[in-house]
Amino acid sequence: MSRPAGCSTLSTHPPRPPNRMCRRRGTCPRPSATRTRRIRREPPLRRPAPTTQGSPECPGRAPTRPKRRPLRHTANRPARTGRIAAAPPHHRSLTWTWSFTTGRRAPVGPKERTTMRRSTTFTSIAVLAALGMSLTACSSSSSPKSSGSGGGSVAAETLYLEDNTGATAFTEDFNPFDGNSFGRTQNTDSLIYEPLLQYNTLNPTQAPTPWLADKIDWSSDGKTATIHLHAGVKWSDGSPLTSEDVAFTYQLVTDNAAANTQGVPKAASIATPDTSTVVLTFASPEMASAQAIGNQLIVQKKQWSAVSGPATAVIKASQAIGTGPYVVDAFAAQKVSYKANPAYWGGKPKVPEVAVANYASNDAATTALAQGQLDLAGNDINNVLTSFVAKDTQHNHLFQTDAPYFPAGNTVALLLNTKSPTAPALADVAVRKAVSAGIDRASMASQCETNYELPASSSGGLTLPLDQSSLNPATAKDLKPGSDASAVQSLLSADGYAKVGGKWTKGGKTISFTIIDPNSFTDYWxxxxxxxxxLNGLGFDVKVNGDMDYNGWNTAITTGKYDVALHWGQGTTAFQRLQFILDSTLTSPVGQPSAGDFSRYQSSAADAAVKQYQNATTPADQQTALNALQQELSTNVPAVPVLYGASWYEFSTANFTGWPTKDNAYVNPTPQDQSYEYMILHLTPVK
Known part of the structure; x- marks a missing residue:
């Protein structure tokens, strides 16, 4: 990975022990791997056909090439909340949105759920059309190039991105610490706010890329991290980034647990010896948390020192001050656009605008994608080769050409709320084990995920093959792909349950719970x-509820007001993936938002293993802690590994080139990763 044009490179990097802890769509979430969602199918958007006599909307004006039909900028609508705080991830893990200027080429709509986060510039217009919004007939601005065009002199201006579908309306909130804000739910925070270092989560052994920091030096005992800031960085309001801003940010997140979505350890002291140096001193070794520290998005002290409740405060578009390559240009309930920050310290971005639009469902986003109205999406698309790639084999591409086409980037798990007042049976570990034994992973993978997401094989919770080097051998291949009725029978009978009327019953009560997942998430539903x-065929009493939008679902999970939910994993390292599930310091009482451990599971052994990993100074010590965490999840099952979640990523080269692929995996591209910004800065408009 390299700095954007105009930035100096670094010859040295801070040491990175393997599997070091690092959001998301965290965080120890973030929530950051993000997935597909669906709601109503919207009418397809179509680009006007080229004509030598002028466009259909404006007769007499001869367009140089077909363009995306612009939509009228509409008034804000009630917005929904966002995605679960991502673990230091899509992955991420954050996605970004870009500038939209009324009259310029407009974006189609935001994408369905993905598993990771990226930076992109879009103008959200076409999406509004898909949502039945009115169109603006004639635009006086330059017309963007349409996909499928083979030449021309007008470069594309707006990058259209779709990250998460199913929102009733976008919420105008750009708080990077709030898991329900627009930036977090659509993974676009990094377009505005930036980290100290950039990490390639597809290659954990790759050294981080210097960003706001030129380097982070660690002491030999792992107790001191010295951050050396890059010179010349300015906030979007024109003021310089200083060590005071960085020190303030770390103090803020460690003083407010709900805002600490990266899992940053608390420093015993924070010093700023000069304007470009920050020294974090810890009571115990914390080198294992280097990625969490490097991934932390930095905010401005001048602004945030006056913010009350940083994890829940609403930051309007006009208040979103960052160091990033984009600023918010326009906000509406159905679209958000970003424009390039003209004073960006890394040089003016090649992509002038980024737009995110609100698609009601995966189907709607897939239609727009296939018709060339999106440049980037993170959807689960059934039969993706015929539904997308075959529509334009010259321009429509996936990360890799061989099955399963998408790299595994997280572990999709069934979260079991151990503190649910409506499903008390879930507090019983035997019941949780029986649920895991009873589900048919292979059937879900083939029938619901088109085998793009494969059955989880390890009860330890790591993502395979990505985390193969960190796998506890004791949990390898211990999950059966199919349903195991005999194991269910054995577990529940030994626990005192007996079948009454075909249902497992103890003390007059059945094993009853409700699985919540929005029906707009077509695959999850x-x-x-x-x-x-x-499970009902095996004697459980299970209901499903999909009558909710993404925000409602996310809020229910983060506040613990649910029984069971299928959710993608969070985190960008093996440790973070486990920490997100097991670290009780990330959770809160039912009714209050939490940054992780959504199962409300509390275990002194798990917490001790988390601390052991954070204090480890050698790879061997780290692996010992990882083995303990995997064994804890396998033994007590607060979450059930179900599938290896795909890093959904579909892109078009019709308007922009420079996308990461399997052969050029310079960054994790899925629209749910904190490196979104990094990817967009590598794109070049097609002329």
Whole structure:
């Protein structure tokens, strides 16, 4: 990975022990791997056909090439909340949105759920059309190039991105610490706010890329991190970035647990010996948390020192001050656009605008993508080769050309709320183990995920093959792909349950719970119904509820007001993936938002293993802690590994080139990763 044009490179990097802890769509979430979602199918958007006599909307004006039909900028609508705080991830893990200027080429709509986060510039217009919004007939601004065009002299201006579908309306909130804000739910925070270092989560052994920091030096005992800031960085309001801003940010997140979505350890002291140096001193070794420290998005002290409740404060578009390559240009309930920051310290971005639009469902986003109205999406698309790639084989591409086409970037798990007042049976570990044994992972993978997401094989929770080097051998291949009725029978009978009327019953109560997943997440909804059918056939009493939008679902999970939910994993390292599930310091009482441990599971052994990893100074010590965490999840099952979540990523080269691929994996591209910004800065408009 390299700095954007105009930035100096670094010859040395801070040491990176393997599997070091690092959001998301965290965080120890972030929530950051993000997935597909669906709601109503919207009418397809179509670009006007080129004509020598002028466009259909403006007769007499001869367009140089077909363009995306612009949509009228509409008034704000009630907005929904966002995605679960991502673990230091899509992955991420954050996605970015870009500038939209009324009259310029407009974006189609935001994408369905993805598993990771990226930076992109879009103008959200076409999306509004898909949502039945009115169109603006004639635009006086330059017309963007349409996909499928083979030449021309007008470069594309707006990058259209779709990250998460199913929102009733966008919420005008750009708080990078709030898991329900627009930036977090659409993974676009990094377009505005930036980290100290950039990490390639597809290659954990790769040294981080210097960003706001030129380097972070660690003491030999792992107790001191010295941050050396890059010179010449300015906030979007024109003021310089200083060590005071960085020190303030770390103090803020460690003083406010709900805002600490990266899992940053608390420093015993924070010093700023000069304007470009920050020294974090810890009571115990914390080198294992180097990625969490490097991933932290930095905010301005002048602004945030006056903010009350940083994890929940609403930051309007006009208040979103950052160091990033983009600033918010326009906000509406159905679209958000970003424009390039003209004073960006890394040089003016080649992509002038980024737009994110609100698609009601995966189907709607898939239609727009296939018709060339999106440049980047992170959807689960059934039969992706015929539904997308074959529509324009010259320009429509995936990360890799061989099955399963998408790299595994997280572990999709069934979160079991151990503190649910409506499903008390879930507090029983035998019941949780029986649920894991009863589900049919292979059937869900083939019928609901088109085998793009494969059955989880390890109860330890790591993502395979990505985390193969960190796998605890004791948990390798211990999950059966199919339903195991005999194991369910054995577990529940030994726990005192007996079948009454075909249902497992103890003390007059059945094993009853409700799985929640928005029916707009077409694949997850299919998975939920498949689990309901299989488990009910084995004697459980399972219901499903999909009557909610993404925000409602996310809020229910983060506040603990649910029984069971299928959710993608969070985190960008093996440790973070486990920490997100097991670290009780990330959770809160039911009714209050939490940054992780959404199962409300509390275990002194798990917490001790988390601390052991954070204090480890050698790879061997880290692996010992990872083995303990995997064994804890396998033994007590607060979450059930179900599938290896795909890093959804579809892109078009019709308007922009420079996308990461399997052969050029310079960054994790899925629209749910904190490196979104990094990817967009590598793109070049097609002329």
């Amino acid at each position: 299919c998975d939920a119904k498949a689990m309901q059918q299989t």
